[in-house]
Amino acid sequence: xxLLSVPLSTLKPGExxxxxxxxxxxxxxxxxxxxxxxxxxxxxxxGKAPAGDPIAYLIRGTVIALRSEDACLIAVExx
Amino acid sequence: xxxxxxxxxxxxxxxSRVMREQxxxxxxxxxxxxxxxxxxxxxxxxxxxALTGLHQHTGNWPGKTVDNAQGNYSYRNKSxxxxxxxxxxxxxxxxxEEEIARDFICFGQPDATIVVLDATSLERNLNLALQVMxxxxxxxxxxxxxxxxxxxxxxxxxDELEKELGVPIVPTAARNREGxxxxxxxxxxxxxxxxxxxxxQIPYSEEVEQAISALLPKVEELSLARxxxxxxxxxxxxxxxxxxIETISRYSAIxxxxxxxxQRQGGEFTL
Amino acid sequence: xxxxxxxxxxxKIYSDTESVRSSSGIPIADRVVTDxxxxxxxxxxxxxxxxxxxxxxxxxNIDKFVISRVFxxxxxxxxLGAVFWLTIAGANVPSAMIASVLxxxxxxxxxxxxxxxxxxxxxxxxxxxMYRTLAWVTAVMLPPMAIFFxxxxxxxxxxxxxxxxxxxxNMFKKANxxxxxxxxxxxxxxxxxxxxxxxxxxxSPRERLIAILTNNFVPCNGRFPTLIAIASIFMASTLFxxxxxxxxxxxxxxxxxxxxxxxxxxxxxxxxxxxxxxxxVVLELPPYRLPKVGAVFYRSLIxxxxxxxxxxxxxxxxxxxxxWILANVYIGDVSVIASIAGVLDPIAKxxxxxxxxLMAFILGLPANEIVVxxxxxxxxxxxxxxxxxxxxxxxxxxxxxxxTWLTAFNTMLFALLHWPCATTLLSMYKETGSKKWTFMGxxxxxxxxxxxxxxxxxxxxxxxLV
Numbered sequence: 001x002x003l004l005s006v007p008l009s010t011l012k013p014g015e016x017x018x019x020x021x022x023x024x025x026x027x028x029x030x031x032x033x034x035x036x037x038x039x040x041x042x043x044x045x046x047g048k049a050p051a052g053d054p055i056a057y058l059i060r061g062t063v064i065a066l067r068s069e070d071a072c073l074i075a076v077e078x079x
Numbered sequence: 080x081x082x083x084x085x086x087x088x089x090x091x092x093x094x095s096r097v098m099r100e101q102x103x104x105x106x107x108x109x110x111x112x113x114x115x116x117x118x119x120x121x122x123x124x125x126x127x128x129a130l131t132g133l134h135q136h137t138g139n140w141p142g143k144t145v146d147n148a149q150g151n152y153s154y155r156n157k158s159x160x161x162x163x164x165x166x167x168x169x170x171x172x173x174x175x176e177e178e179i180a181r182d183f184i185c186f187g188q189p190d191a192t193i194v195v196l197d198a199t200s201l202e203r204n205l206n207l208a209l210q211v212m213x214x215x216x217x218x219x220x221x222x223x224x225x226x227x228x229x230x231x232x233x234x235x236x237x238d239e240l241e242k243e244l245g246v247p248i249v250p251t252a253a254r255n256r257e258g259x260x261x262x263x264x265x266x267x268x269x270x271x272x273x274x275x276x277x278x279x280q281i282p283y284s285e286e287v288e289q290a291i292s293a294l295l296p297k298v299e300e301l302s303l304a305r306x307x308x309x310x311x312x313x314x315x316x317x318x319x320x321x322x323x324i325e326t327i328s329r330y331s332a333i334x335x336x337x338x339x340x341x342q343r344q345g346g347e348f349t350l
Numbered sequence: 351x352x353x354x355x356x357x358x359x360x361x362k363i364y365s366d367t368e369s370v371r372s373s374s375g376i377p378i379a380d381r382v383v384t385d386x387x388x389x390x391x392x393x394x395x396x397x398x399x400x401x402x403x404x405x406x407x408x409x410x411n412i413d414k415f416v417i418s419r420v421f422x423x424x425x426x427x428x429x430l431g432a433v434f435w436l437t438i439a440g441a442n443v444p445s446a447m448i449a450s451v452l453x454x455x456x457x458x459x460x461x462x463x464x465x466x467x468x469x470x471x472x473x474x475x476x477x478x479x480m481y482r483t484l485a486w487v488t489a490v491m492l493p494p495m496a497i498f499f500x501x502x503x504x505x506x507x508x509x510x511x512x513x514x515x516x517x518x519x520n521m522f523k524k525a526n527x528x529x530x531x532x533x534x535x536x537x538x539x540x541x542x543x544x545x546x547x548x549x550x551x552x553x554s555p556r557e558r559l560i561a562i563l564t565n566n567f568v569p570c571n572g573r574f575p576t577l578i579a580i581a582s583i584f585m586a587s588t589l590f591x592x593x594x595x596x597x598x599x600x601x602x603x604x605x606x607x608x609x610x611x612x613x614x615x616x617x618x619x620x621x622x623x624x625x626x627x628x629x630x631v632v633l634e635l636p637p638y639r640l641p642k643v644g645a646v647f648y649r650s651l652i653x654x655x656x657x658x659x660x661x662x663x664x665x666x667x668x669x670x671x672x673x674w675i676l677a678n679v680y681i682g683d684v685s686v687i688a689s690i691a692g693v694l695d696p697i698a699k700x701x702x703x704x705x706x707x708l709m710a711f712i713l714g715l716p717a718n719e720i721v722v723x724x725x726x727x728x729x730x731x732x733x734x735x736x737x738x739x740x741x742x743x744x745x746x747x748x749x750x751x752x753x754t755w756l757t758a759f760n761t762m763l764f765a766l767l768h769w770p771c772a773t774t775l776l777s778m779y780k781e782t783g784s785k786k787w788t789f790m791g792x793x794x795x796x797x798x799x800x801x802x803x804x805x806x807x808x809x810x811x812x813x814x815l816v
Contacts, residue, residue: 022380027174027553028630033383034169035632036203041387047413050422051520054529056635060387061200063635065516067523070630120636144550144781171379174553199637201398205390206383227639232401240397254642283385290378297363316364318379324364 007072009055011045017076018042024073032074036060043076102162102187103141104149110158111270114187116180116211117195118204119166122223124148125253126195127163130263140179154263157271162189168203170210171319178326184214185307186330190270191217193262198228198235198250208244212278213311218246219265226252245277280310290317306330412638416510422517429510430605433501435598438578441493442594448492452485474678475671479727483670486723487662490575495658498571499540499650507641511536515633525613526620526628528557531564535612538568541658542774545570546781554629559787560616562778566770566795567608567615571658572718576765577601579722583745584758608766615794623790661773665717673713673724687728701800702760702807704752711764716772721765754816760803767799 005020019041024032036059037043046056046063054065099105099112106112117123128135131150140147148163164183165176184192194211196204201222212218220240228235241248247265251258268274283291294313303312307327315323415421459481463473505511511533519529530552538545542565549561569577581600620626676687684692691705698708710725726744729751748758769792770778779788810816 028632030171030379031168031630031632033380034171034206036206036383036387038380038384038387040384047417048419049417049516049520050419051517053520053523054516054631054633056417056516060203060391062203063637065519065631065633065635067519067628067631070632120634146550171383202387202390202394205393206386209386209390227637234399234401236397236399240393243393243397254645281386282389284381287378287381287385294363294367297366301359301363303360314382316360316367318377318382321361321364324360328360 005075005077008043008057008066008074008076009068009071011043011055011057011076011078013045013047016042016044016079018079019074020077021075022073023075024070028070035062035064037074042079099187101141102183103138103147104160104162104187106160107158110151110160111190111266112160112162112187113266113270114162114164114184114189114192115195116164116184116192116207117166117223118168118197118207121166121195121197121204122253123166123195124163126193126221126223126251126259126262127161129253129256129259131161143175143179145175145179152263154267155271157267159266159270162187167207169207170214181214182326182330184211185327189215189217191219191266193219193221193266195221195223198222198225199231199233201235209279209281212244212246213281214308216246216276216278217269218276218278219262219269220244220246220248221258221262222248222250223253225250226255226257244279246279247274247276287314413513413635416513417516426514426517427602429505431598431602433498433505434601434605435595436501437494437498437574438582438597438601439594440497441578442582444493445489449485449489452489453482456481456485471678474674479671479674480667481670483666483673483720483723483727484663486726487666487719488659490579490722491571491662491719492655492659494574494578495571495655496651498574499654500647502536502540503646503650503654504641504643507639507646509636509638512633512635516635519631519633521613522616523628523631525617526626527560527616528552528554528629529631529633531557531561531612531616534561534565535568535609538565538570540571540654542566542568542570542770543777546774546777549781554626556620556624556626557629559782560619560624562781563619563787563791563794564612564615566774566791567612567767569605569608569766570718570771570774572662572771573721573765574601575719576722577604577762579744580758580762583748584755604762604766607763611767611798615798662717662719666720666723669713669716669720669724670727673727677728691728700807701764701803702756702810703764703803704757706751707757707761707764711768714771715769718765718771756807756810756816760806763806764799764803767795767802769796769799 008017008019011017019037019039021039022029022032022037041059044058046058048055049065053068055068055071056063056065057071104112115123115127117126127148127150130152132152134152135148135150137146137148139145145165150161150163152159152161162183164180167174167177167180170177170181170184183189192211192215194208196208208218208220222235222237222240225235235250237248237250247269249258249262249265251262253259269276291310291313294316295309298309298313298316303309312327315327416425456477459477460473463477514536515529515532518532522529522531531549533551534545534549537548545565545568546562549558549565552558552561578597578601581597581604582594673687676690677685679686681689687706687709691709693705694708694712695705698705706725706728710721710728713724714721726747729747769775775788775792778791779785782788
């Protein structure tokens with residue numbers, strides 16, 4: 001059964017997910033692609049900054065932080 | 080200052096020199112130009128510092144507010160100029176840093192390009208290495224931070240990696256100066272002894288390959304092969320925005336023009 | 351040899367392929383990247399073997415504290431305070447030692463000048479002007495820098511700074527700026543000119559300009575000695591340790607105030623002349639790495655300490671000579687310096703300073719390091735005190751010249767907020783390529799410094815607190 005996709009920003013620390021779709025446009029899309037965030041990539045939420053934003057994710061062995069308004073443009077499904 | 084060129088003085092040599100000057104690179108006498116590329120946070124500047132020591136010169140890339148560091152080192156009586164490119168994740172985006180790195184590797188005609196990778200995150204780092212290998216065959220891959228990889232109990236099969244990628248692979252831990260001599264030796268074999276490489280080309284999915292082959296004849300008609308790899312150019316025509324294509328046009332227009340100009344000067348040129 | 355290729359054919363092919371780029375669901379750029387990563391993923395699985403039995407190291411858990419909701423901010427504040435405290439407390443003794451050696455050598459120099467029967471004015475310009483200023487700048491600047499820069503470089507090499515960006519990014523977002531601006535601020539603690547140049551790491555031109563225009567609100571190394579000296583003097587306490595703790599606390603407060611101004615001004619700029627929405631931030635948090643202490647010391651001493659000290663000395667020598675001349679050339683009964691100070695005095699008094707202090711800040715435009723030496727020299731030249739042997743006499747001199755706690759406080763405020771030094775202005779011009787933005791970079795802090803000091807002074811005067 002296929003789960004519904006949710007925005008990446010809704011992930012809680014410790015949760016793992018699979019990238020389904022990127023809604024990001026322009027330069028940021030390129031950036032995100034170049035970090036290896038493509039459909040099928042597994043992302044793990046590491047934690048949020050004390051103020052709740054940005055949010056850090058583990059991506060292919062590296063920790064990358066994104067602002068929540070950017071992260072919510074990445075659709076994921078939970079693993 | 081007038082410089083009389085030595086036995087290397089053929090049109091191609093001039094041409095690369097003139098091109099390099101576009102990037103603010105000035106070599107003295109017989110000096111090989113080595114570009115240093117890599118992702119941010121992989122210890123690229125540690126490699127740079129370890130190789131060049133205090134023989135460094137920092138400034139800006141011409142017309143850009145981006146740092147440009149160059150340094151010299153000698154190995155077996157040959158002199159090498161190491162050009163530290165801005166740290167980038169890729170060569171495809173359009174930030175100024177990536178533009179500089181891409182344009183230099185593409186059009187600055189370095190004698191070799193060292194791509195520094197983080198041994199603990201090869202998966203992401205190889206992206207850049209493969210992109211560089213698409214542009215140039217004179218690539219040396221320096222897998223840095225192997226000390227960190229050891230601590231993380233990662234063991235890397237470097238022979239296998241070298242066989243797969245077809246270019247020299249040098250493991251280093253630049254902070255402890257480990258592997259630096261091997262790196263210098265690899266550079267020497269490539270640029271002085273002209274050791275051959277067979278860089279692995281990225282296996283694209285059928286859809287992409289089809290799009291490339293459809294476009295390739297048109298690109299080859301332009302006879303830019305000496306300037307850029309036609310397959311790479313075809314792909315960029317398919318996936319980039321127009322400013323990138325304009326840059327390529329500009330540089331490919333400069334190249335033959337400059338070559339002709341320097342031929343006329345007959346053996347001398349003015350620095 | 352290939353023929354000339356006009357740019358057209360390439361662009362023509364490009365426009366011909368427009369249909370390929372805009373057609374069908376997945377853009378080809380995505381396919382390309384997906385293919386590359388599919389390949390590297392497979393290749394990595396083949397060549398990298400992850401051995402079992404890996405024990406978790408301190409590095410895996412440290413981020414639980416560093417970026418945690420509870421500990422994140424306090425830890426940052428604590429580290430900031432600790433760096434200042436180590437700098438202040440650690441620099442005290444070496445500063446005094448260097449000062450006593452250098453000032454003792456001044457007597458030797460004087461003796462030599464007497465031996466060769468040099469004219470008094472030559473001795474004045476070279477020894478009392480130039481040498482004494484150099485001695486002061488070295489004694490006051492060298493030890494704190496030799497402590498501050500290595501500490502800062504250690505944090506940098508450890509990988510802590512990206513975490514600071516991570517923790518503070520939300521505040522910068524609220525000010526419509528970029529989180530990486532705080533890296534330029536960290537750099538600014540060392541030297542504002544370097545801070546301005548480091549704004550290059552910010553991609554958006556609008557956010558980069560904000561970072562450049564506000565960098566001056568973090569006190570640079572040239573202003574720290576002024577702040578530290580005044581804070582140490584006016585934080586009276588009998589215990590050595592607690593005095594330096596109090597001073598460090600005071601400095602931390604001043605720095606926080608500067609950071610506060612950075613946020614307010616950044617926000618105001620992005621609501622007025624630099625309108626815009628915050629752009630996206632993609633920030634890598636690299637793994638922590640134990641720094642090589644030797645390399646850190648070497649690099650921070652060579653690259654930063656010596657560089658900044660040399661720049662300060664080059665400016666300090668002529669400025670010292672000039673100040674001595676101004677202080678010893680008389681028009682009628684009044685020295686030039688006193689008459690300039692007299693002109694400035696009404697304005698200076700209105701903002702809680704005095705004419706000499708304001709003049710010292712103006713003469714300090716080439717480099718902020720020389721503000722205190724110039725001030726001292728102009729006070730000494732006017733004759734209340736003729737000789738001072740150690741840094742600890744500073745308080746006596748200041749009190750003799752009518753300093754109150756308000757003078758001390760407003761001098762610190764003014765030092766924090768006033769115009770950037772000439773080198774920083776030059777860097778602003780080089781980075782922005784615009785006279786207009788360089789002028790703004792001068793005016794914004796200047797207006798703020800005068801306004802804030804004016805308000806504070808007037809409130810204090812009105813309430814009759816001094």
